[in-house]
Amino acid sequence: MSRNIQLPPEIIELIFSFCDCATLKVLKSVDCDWRSLIETLIQKRCSRNIPDLDLLEYKYKFSKDGTKLENICENWENWQDIVNNIEFENVSFIYEKKYISCVAVFNDYVAVGLDTGAVHLYNQTEDLLKQFEALVQREPQSIKFVPGFLLSEEPFALLVEYTLVTCIHDFSQEYQSNVFDHQQVFTAYKSYICGVALDGTVTIAQIYKDEDENTKNQQIMLKILKLVKLQVLITNNIFASLSSDKCMILSDDKVFAINYKDENNNIEGIATEIASLDFAMNSVPVLWRDALIFYDKVIITNSQPRADTGQIFEVFLLENAINGIVSSVKRFYLTEVFESLITCLYLYGSTLILGFANGEVLFYEVHDFQSLDLKKYSKLITMFTKLGRILSIDVIESCGKREFYVAGPTFVRKITGKLRIK
Template sequence: MKLPVEIVERILLKCDGKTLKTAKRVSSEWKEIVNYLSRKTPLWQWCCREEIPDKELVDYLNKYSNLDLEKWQKIYDNWVSWQNVQNGIRYDIISSPVEIPRISYIAVSGNYIAVGSEDGRVRVYSQNWKPFSHSRHKAVKVMKITFIDNTLTNEQCLVIAYPRALVIDYFQKTSNPTILEDIKDHSVYKNYICYEKIRGRISIVKLCFGDGDTKILMEIWFSRIYSPSYPTCLNIWNGVCTLLINNEVQSVNYDPADPPPMLGLNRVAKLRSSLNQISENSYQILRDDIIISLGKADSYAKEEFIEFFILGPNRECSKKLFNTWEVLNSFITCIFVYGNTLVLGVDCGNVYFYHVSCWKYFDIRHYQKKIIVGQHPIISIDVKETENERKFYVASSFRIHEIIGYEVKLDF
C-alpha cells in the first residue's frame, strides 16, 4: 500500500541522517522527497547538531564559512563517510608540483597553502600551487604556521612561530607585520592567540580588524606562572585555554563575544604519567579534553610509548598507554586530529588513519588505513575539507603529498 506523500514527509522528518541517506536510495520518488525537505527545512542541520559530537563539529564548522542548508548536508555526508576509513573511503595520493628545500611546516586554509622552511622562509601558494607571496622575517627555523581568517572581509593573515618570536604576517596586503618577541609557546584559535613569554607571562589576545589596514591586538586575559612551576604546553580551542603546568592541567574560559574580566585558572586534573624518559615538547594538547605524550619507559629501552590522558568532569582523568614500536615498528613524528579522524605520521614515511568514535575506547593497534607516502619522516599534516572530499596535506622535509579521500558511492 502506497503511503501519501504528506505521511512520508512527516516520517522522514523524524529520522536520523543515516536513515535519510538510505531513504534516498529507495526510489527516485523517495529521493525527491528527501531533497525537497532538505531545501525547505534545516533537516541536515538538525542531524549534524544531534548526531555529531560537539567537539568534532567544531572542527567542521571552522572549515565552512557562510553555512547554508546544502553545506550542512555536505558536513554530515563527510562525517558519516569517514566513520568507515578503511572501506568507505577511496584514496588518491598526489605529489605536489613544487620543490621546496628543507620544509619545516605546512598549513592550509581556504584557497591558500603556506609552507615554512628551516631557513625562515614562508612561501604562500594558491590551491593550484601557484606562488602568491614570499617572506622571510627571521633567519631561523619556522616552527609553526597558523591562518587567521577575518570572516567579515574574507581577509586572512598568518601567525608564524619562530624559536623565540611570533610574527603576524598580513600577506594579502602591504601592511607591516606585527612581531612579538621572547615567545616560548603559543596556540591560535580563530582570531585569538594565547602565548607564553620567556619569563612566565601568559596572555590571550584578540586580533581585531579595523577600517582599512588597521589591526589591533587586544589583550583580554593574562596571568604569570612563577618558578619552579612552568607551563609544559598550552592550547586554546573553542573558548577554552588549557595549560599543562608541570603535571597539573589548568584552564581558563573566555567568551568570544565579550572579553571577560581577569579570571583565575581552574584546576582540571593532575596527570600521573607512566613514562620516565619524556623529552621536551613531547606533550601535546589535542583538544580541551585530550592530552598525549611520547616517551620511553626507561632510558635503556628502544621502544617508544604513546600515552593518552582523557580528561573528564570533577577532575577525573583516565589514561591509555601503547607501545608504538610494537604496533607500528617505527617512531611517531607527527600527530594530527581533525573531527573524527586521527592521523599519525612516523619516521619511515608512513601515515596511519584512525576513526575515533570515542577516546575512551580508542586503541592505537586498530588503525583503519596505512598509506606509504615516502621514505622520510613525516613532520607536518594539515587538512582541507570541501563538499566532496577531505584532502590531507602531508609534508616531509623534502616533499609535500596530498592524500585525497573520497566517499565510496554505493549502488542500490
C-alpha cells in the same frame, strides 16, 4: 488511482531518518516541502551526532565552495567507517629545494614554511602566489591562517610560529607585520592568540588592524584580553590549545583552564588547575614530549622518558579525574607496536592521524578513545622514501572529500580521501 498520497510530516521525517546524507541531498530536489523537511532533519542530525565544538572546526576547515550542513554531515558520516567508505589517492603536491618545516591549508591556499624562516603561499594548482619574508632567521614550527569575518573571504592574517617568537603577517601584505615574542608556546583560534612566556605569564589577545598612534603606519595590532600568571616552572614540555571561549594548558603533568571570555572585563584572569596527569614513568625527567589537547576533554601525549626507552603513547580523558588525578585510559609502548618513531600527531574530529620517521602515515577511526588500539589502523599510506619523516599535517574539506596535506623535509604531498564508489 491517484499517486499523490499525503503522509503526515512526522511520518515522512521518520522514513527519511533511515537515509544517509548523500540520499537526502538527492531527495531535496523533489519539491519545496521535502527540501524544507530534509534541511530541518539534517540540522537535527548534525546537532545530535556531531559535538558542537567539532562542528565549529569542520565549518572552519570546509573550503569556500560549500559550508552547508548537508555537506559537512555527509563527510562526517562517511569518515565514521574509513575502511568501507573511503578510498585514498596519494599525489605529490609541492617540491621545494629548501628544507620544509611545516604546512597549513585554508580554502584555496597552501602555506609552506621553509628553513630560511620564510613562508611560500601556493594555490591548489601549485602556483606560487606570494612570499612572506622571515622576520627571524629560524625555521617555522607551525603556520595558522586567521579567517576573515566570513569564512568564504580571504584570510585576515597569517601566523607563523618560531622558537620563542610568533610573527603576525597581514595576509594582503598592506599592513605592517607584528611580533608576539618571548613565548615558550603559542596557539591560536580564529583571530584569538595565546602565548605562555618563560616566566609563566599567559597572554591571550585578539588580532586586529589599525593605525599606530606613534608612527601613523597601518599595522597588525593586538588587543590584550587576559593576562594570567601560572605558578609553575615553565619547561619545554608545555602545550596549549585555544577554543571559542577557553584556553587549556598542559605544563609537564599539570592541566590548567582559563576562561578568556568571562562576563567581567578584567584583564587579570585566573588559571584553574583542573587535573594532574599520571604519566608512565612519571618520576623520570622527560627527554621529549609531544601532545594534542582536544578541547577540555582529551589529551593525547607521545613521550620519550629516557634515551634508553622507546616512545610511550598515552590518552587521558579529563572527565575521569579522581581526586584531581587522571590516569591514562590507553597506554602503548611503541617499540612493541611500530618499527618506526612517531614524529607527528594530528587529530581532526574522530580521525586520528600519526606520521612516522620512515614516511608512513596511519589513519584511525576514533569513536571511543577507551577502545583505541594502535595496532588496528584503518589506512596506511606510505610516502616516497626520500620524503623522510613526517613533520606536519593539515586538512581542508570540500563536498565529498577531505584533503590532507603532509609535509616532509623536501616535499608536501596531498592525500585525498573521498567516498568510495560502490
